[in-house]
Amino acid sequence: MDKFEKLTGIAAPMPLVNIDTDMIIPKVFLKTIKRSGLGANLFDEMRFERDGSEKPDFVLNQPAYREAQILVAGDNFGCGSSREHAPWAIKDFGISCVISTSFADIFFNNCFKNGILPIVLPQEDVDKLMDDASRGANAVITVDLESQTITGPDGGEISFDVDPHRKHCLLNGLDDIGQTLEKAASIDAFESGMANSRPWV
Structure with missing residues (x-):
């Protein structure tokens, strides 16, 4: 997993409340x-017409926000089903930070x-950041995790x-597997000890 330390990028405003995971990545793309x-299908039904053409009014289709790396969103972002494809799609599009007043717990995790x-x-x-994000190409903000x-x-x-633990994991690029590998020496020592004390196992 990539480290997250400091991010300076364009922030896109998306004030709509209750954006659920099916809006983020429709179920048809979960195969x-x-x-x-x-990322190509992030917010698919909001970004594209049925014929595949872009909806020009959707924020991420506007020239100023095509390279957005930060999303300023309405309340209760990521509600609905627990699909992990939602953050996958957001990250693959190029967005590494989402700011809101609240998130659905599973999406947040x-x-x-x-x-x-x-x-x-x-x-x-x-509201202040939403106003900042409305400045188009000048909507550049910096998020410093440290x-x-x-x-x-x-x-x-x-x-x-x-959360301090989550901050540590992001700063060091540690997902669940990475956190386990941090303890590789202890795991190896345990396995070696078990092999010596219980060779029949």
Whole structure:
């Protein structure tokens, strides 16, 4: 998993509330277990017409936001089914940070496991960042995980909270497997000890 330390990028505003995982990646695209390729269908029903053409009004289809790396979203983002394909699609598109007033629990947890930083902020702070994100190509903000701060285009700074263990994992690029491998020496010592004391096992 890629490390998340500091991200400076364009923030896209998506004020719609209750964006569920089927809106993020419709169920028709869940036939793969690969984490790559899903970005092409992120928000598919909102991004594209039935004939495959783009809907010009959708934020990620607008020139200023095609390279967005941060999403400022409405309340209760990621609700609905527990599909891990949702954060896979977000990450594959190029978005590594989602900011909202609240997230569905399973989606929130899955973000950390896939190198995405979900940030929960009070409504007034989200409103400020939503306004910043509405500046189009000038909607550049910086998210610094080490200092736990968000810096807007005008230099204003917002602090955020994050669980210390999850922060450690993101800073060091550790998913569940990576966390296990951190203890590889202890695991090897245990296995060696078991092989010597119980060779019949």
